[in-house]
Amino acid sequence: xxxxxxxxxxxxxxxxxxxxxxxxxxxxxxxxxxxxxxxxxxxxxxxxxxxxxxxxxxxxxxxxxxxxxxxxxxxxxxxxxxxxxxxxxxxxxxxxxxxxxxxxxxxxxxxxxxxxxxxxxxxxxxxxxxxxxxxxxxxxxxxxxxxxxxxxxxxxxxxxxxxxxxxxxxxxxxxxxxxxxxxxxxxxxxxxxxxxxxxxxxxxxxxxxxxxxxxxxxxxxxxxxxxxxxxxxxxxxxxxxxxxxxxxxxxxxxxxxxxxxxxxxxxxxxxxxxxxxxxxxxxxxxxxxxxxxxxxxxxxxxxxxxxxxxxxxxxxxxxxxxxxxxxxxxxxxxxxxxxxxxxxxxxxxxxxxxxxxxxxxxxxxxxxxxxxxxxxxxxxxxxxxxxxxxxxxxxxxxxxxxxxxxxxxxxxxxxxxxxxxxxxxxxxxxxxxxxxxxxxxxxxxxxxxxxxxxxxxxxxxxxxxxxxxxxxxxxxxxxxxxxx
Amino acid sequence: xxxxxxxxxxxxxxxxxxxxxxxxxxxxxxxxxxxxxxxxxxxxxxxxxxxxxxxxxxxxxxxxxxxxxxxxxxxxxxxxxxxxxxxxxxxxxxxxxxxxxxxxxxxxxxxxxxxxxxxxxxxxxxxxxxxxxxxxxxxxxxxxxxxxxxxxxxxxxxxxxxxxxxxxxxxxxxxxxxxxxxxxxxxxxxxxxxxxxxxxxxxxxxxxxxxxxxxxxxxxxxxxxxxxxxxxxxxxxxxxxxxxxxxxxxxxxxxxxxxxxxxxxxxxxxxxxxxxxxxxxxxxxxxxxxxxxxxx
Numbered sequence: 038x039x040x041x042x043x044x045x046x047x048x049x050x051x052x053x054x055x056x057x058x059x060x061x062x063x064x065x066x067x068x069x070x071x072x073x074x075x076x077x078x079x080x081x082x083x084x085x086x087x088x089x090x091x092x093x094x095x096x097x098x099x100x101x102x103x104x105x106x107x108x109x110x111x112x113x114x115x116x117x118x119x120x121x122x123x124x125x126x127x128x129x130x131x132x133x134x135x136x137x138x139x140x141x142x143x144x145x146x147x148x149x150x151x152x153x154x155x156x157x158x159x160x161x162x163x164x165x166x167x168x169x170x171x172x173x174x175x176x177x178x179x180x181x182x183x184x185x186x187x188x189x190x191x192x193x194x195x196x197x198x199x200x201x202x203x204x205x206x207x208x209x210x211x212x213x214x215x216x217x218x219x220x221x222x223x224x225x226x227x228x229x230x231x232x233x234x235x236x237x238x239x240x241x242x243x244x245x246x247x248x249x250x251x252x253x254x255x256x257x258x259x260x261x262x263x264x265x266x267x268x269x270x271x272x273x274x275x276x277x278x279x280x281x282x283x284x285x286x287x288x289x290x291x292x293x294x295x296x297x298x299x300x301x302x303x304x305x306x307x308x309x310x311x312x313x314x315x316x317x318x319x320x321x322x323x324x325x326x327x328x329x330x331x332x333x334x335x336x337x338x339x340x341x342x343x344x345x346x347x348x349x350x351x352x353x354x355x356x357x358x359x360x361x362x363x364x365x366x367x368x369x370x371x372x373x374x375x376x377x378x379x380x381x382x383x384x385x386x387x388x389x390x391x392x393x394x395x396x397x398x399x400x401x402x403x404x405x406x407x408x409x410x411x412x413x414x415x416x417x418x419x420x421x422x423x424x425x426x427x428x429x430x431x432x433x434x435x436x437x438x439x440x441x442x443x444x445x446x447x448x449x450x451x452x453x454x455x456x457x458x459x460x461x462x463x464x465x466x467x468x469x470x471x472x473x474x475x476x477x478x479x480x481x482x483x484x485x486x487x488x489x490x491x492x493x494x495x496x497x498x499x500x501x502x503x504x505x506x507x508x509x510x511x512x513x514x515x516x517x518x519x520x521x
Numbered sequence: 522x523x524x525x526x527x528x529x530x531x532x533x534x535x536x537x538x539x540x541x542x543x544x545x546x547x548x549x550x551x552x553x554x555x556x557x558x559x560x561x562x563x564x565x566x567x568x569x570x571x572x573x574x575x576x577x578x579x580x581x582x583x584x585x586x587x588x589x590x591x592x593x594x595x596x597x598x599x600x601x602x603x604x605x606x607x608x609x610x611x612x613x614x615x616x617x618x619x620x621x622x623x624x625x626x627x628x629x630x631x632x633x634x635x636x637x638x639x640x641x642x643x644x645x646x647x648x649x650x651x652x653x654x655x656x657x658x659x660x661x662x663x664x665x666x667x668x669x670x671x672x673x674x675x676x677x678x679x680x681x682x683x684x685x686x687x688x689x690x691x692x693x694x695x696x697x698x699x700x701x702x703x704x705x706x707x708x709x710x711x712x713x714x715x716x717x718x719x720x721x722x723x724x725x726x727x728x729x730x731x732x733x734x735x736x737x738x739x740x741x742x743x744x745x746x747x748x749x750x751x752x753x754x755x756x757x758x759x760x761x762x763x764x765x766x767x768x769x770x771x772x773x774x775x776x777x778x779x780x781x782x783x784x785x786x787x788x789x790x791x792x793x794x795x796x797x798x799x800x801x802x803x804x805x806x807x808x809x810x811x812x813x814x815x816x817x
Contacts, residue, residue, distance in 0.1 A: 118778055121565055121566065121781070122565070124566060125565045125566050142781070143566075146564055146565075146566035146567055146781070147566060147567060148566045257666060321650070321669055321672050321673075322650055322651055322669060323651070324672070325649055325650040325651045325669055325671075325672050326649075326651035326652060464779050464780055465779075465780050468758070468759050468775070468779070471759060472759050472763065472764055475762055475763070476762070476763050479674075479762060479763075481674075481763060494584075505562065509567075
């Protein structure tokens with residue numbers, strides 16, 4: 038078969054086009070200047086919804102404030118993976134909004150630009166921020182990010198349920214022991230007494246009934262209707278319960294994990310005590326009745342749970358789904374209120390310049406702009422969070438819709454405001470801890486062997502990471518020093 | 522080779538070159554690199570460092586690896602045969618002259634085309650231990666107190682299997698097509714010899730559709746060992762309580778994209794390839810003697 042010449046020509050043309058497209062796709066043809074000569078910066082952010090809008094307004098302000106740089110704001114899902122792959126591929130965005138806990142891992146893997154010299158030049162210092170936040174953005178003696186919207190966690194409690202239980206709604210629990218005692222009063226159980234199905238508060242149950250509900254073989258005779266507290270709801274910070282017992286999850290230089298330390302084991306025993314007291318099967322059955330977070334069926338909004346640990350964002354959901362809820366906020370009480378008061382977990386979103394970004398100077402100019410008091414307060418008010426800057430204006434507090442915002446700010450400045458463990462292996466540690474703590478809660482394994490298992494598994498991986506760091510340390514530090 | 526033949530060869534190669542290039546770039550190269558990375562310490566950002574077989578020796582001591590392998594084997598050992606049997610039975614029933622046959626065929630096929638994430642979300646609600654329709658039906662119809670399907674380590678894998686068996690549409694359609702090829706004359710002569718329906722099914726239908734069974738078995742093994750979407754959505758990245766339903770592909774994904782242990786994940790992928798290859802070979806050897814091709 039002989040093809041007519043035009044056919045061959047069309048075919049070759051098609052091949053050439055495909056090759057051309059492939060080549061330009063790999064190459065660098067992104068137009069990064071506007072027609073009037075402004076540098077275009079790509080900014081990837083994980084937030085959608087009203088949080089993204091708040092940042093978009095700040096970006097618009099910045100773009101209007103000068104005529105050198107134009108920031109393009111883009112909401113990106115699964116940002117951790119996308120920034121990682123874009124950086125590995127050598128074509129990252131100029132600015133990325135990550136989570137603070139990702140900083141050590143990204144920095145160690147050489148995916149970020151150190152900001153030290155920029156920060157010095159801009160006159161920004163660690164003292165401008167809450168201490169725990171500054172720890173979050175530092176790693177190996179360098180600063181890799183600047184905070185944006187932070188959050189602390191606190192006890193949220195339902196005042197109406199407190200009143201119904203005969204508790205003073207203006208007096209939240211002051212210690213873990215008191216929390217447990219209040220939880221007994223706030224827990225309502227359906228059971229059979231003298232041939233009748235009745236609902237009783239746990240604290241009003243007879244000793245036999247209390248023994249009965251703890252006995253899993255008799256689970257079908259009891260049904261939890263309302264719960265005072267559950268250490269596994271919402272379960273987002275399970276591995277960090279130890280902070281309320283003054284425990285640490287890693288040693289100071291980050292070379293050893295310490296989940297099996299005595300204070301942390303105490304926290305684990307506390308988690309286990311809830312299923313021991315109310316019965317594993319009853320607790321699991323009650324837990325599986327919870328609606329999704331971010332819906333009106335969320336158990337705290339529905340009044341199924343009286344006391345939960347939640348972040349500063351909880352207000353947004355109460356406002357949206359349960360505006361008539363009577364609620365209060367207080368520091369989540371610690372096991373030792375006298376020596377270790379005001380414990381909280383302080384987390385933050387951060388802005389970074391991925392390594393290989395084409396316009397780091399311009400990118401930092403934007404980050405610097407966001408970290409000024411005015412724009413930062415505008416952003417954080419839009420998120421309905423507090424500002425990461427220690428200095429907060431009166432106006433900000435007045436305008437803030439969350440009636441308890443000062444509790445969260447107060448917690449942020451507490452010496453017991455802690456971060457997630459700042460080690461590159463945190464993700465693996467976290468998932469190992471979550472699995473083991475769930476097993477402890479289900480009474481499959483005792484706290485001690487469970488935590489020893491975690492320690493053994495994670496320490497092995499950490500040793501490997503430490504070894505690798507030791508091997509590459511000199512080269513990396515010299516390289517960073519140069520970029521600093 | 523005459524010049525004409527050579528020209529034809531060149532032209533032929535040119536015409537299939539888009540496929541060859543595509544396969545080399547998007548198929549062969551990634552596979553080759555995965556094998557290479559499996560011998561490296563590689564975390565995507567830093568350049569890979571050759572570490573010999575350490576990823577493989579670590580795998581031997583990694584309890585979670587063995588757990589995920591066991592979970593996957595358990596899952597596939599039940600989900601694949603059960604899926605095949607159910608699909609074949611449905612196909613045979615839907616091959617009968619019944620009222621509204623095409624409607625039933627459509628209904629049974631629909632689950633196969635529903636997006637998996639949506640399916641997983643619906644199953645989450647059906648299998649809810651407290652409010653789920655499954656437990657409601659169990660207690661209403663039989664007075665049985667159903668388990669906490671996805672919260673009870675003893676039930677998580679079985680729940681996945683149950684939900685998988687529901688999605689037999691694709692397999693069933695292949696069986697239906699196979700059943701069309703069984704000659705009526707075989708059944709007629711068997712009836713003359715006094716065979717009952719069971720006998721006809723066993724001695725005529727099964728051998729005649731054996732190539733379809735073979736194909737579905739192989740595809741089932743491959744799919745079952747790589748099951749990902751539903752367990753990931755229904756039980757999360759840790760595989761539910763006590764990792765009781767952490768499947769191989771989910772653990773591999775976690776290593777690759779959550780922990781950034783890309784080297785280890787690649788080693789796991791290579792091992793999975795070996796396992797699937799072995800199982801396929803086993804299925805091939807086991808069924809070779811029982812295959813009947815009408816064309817032979």
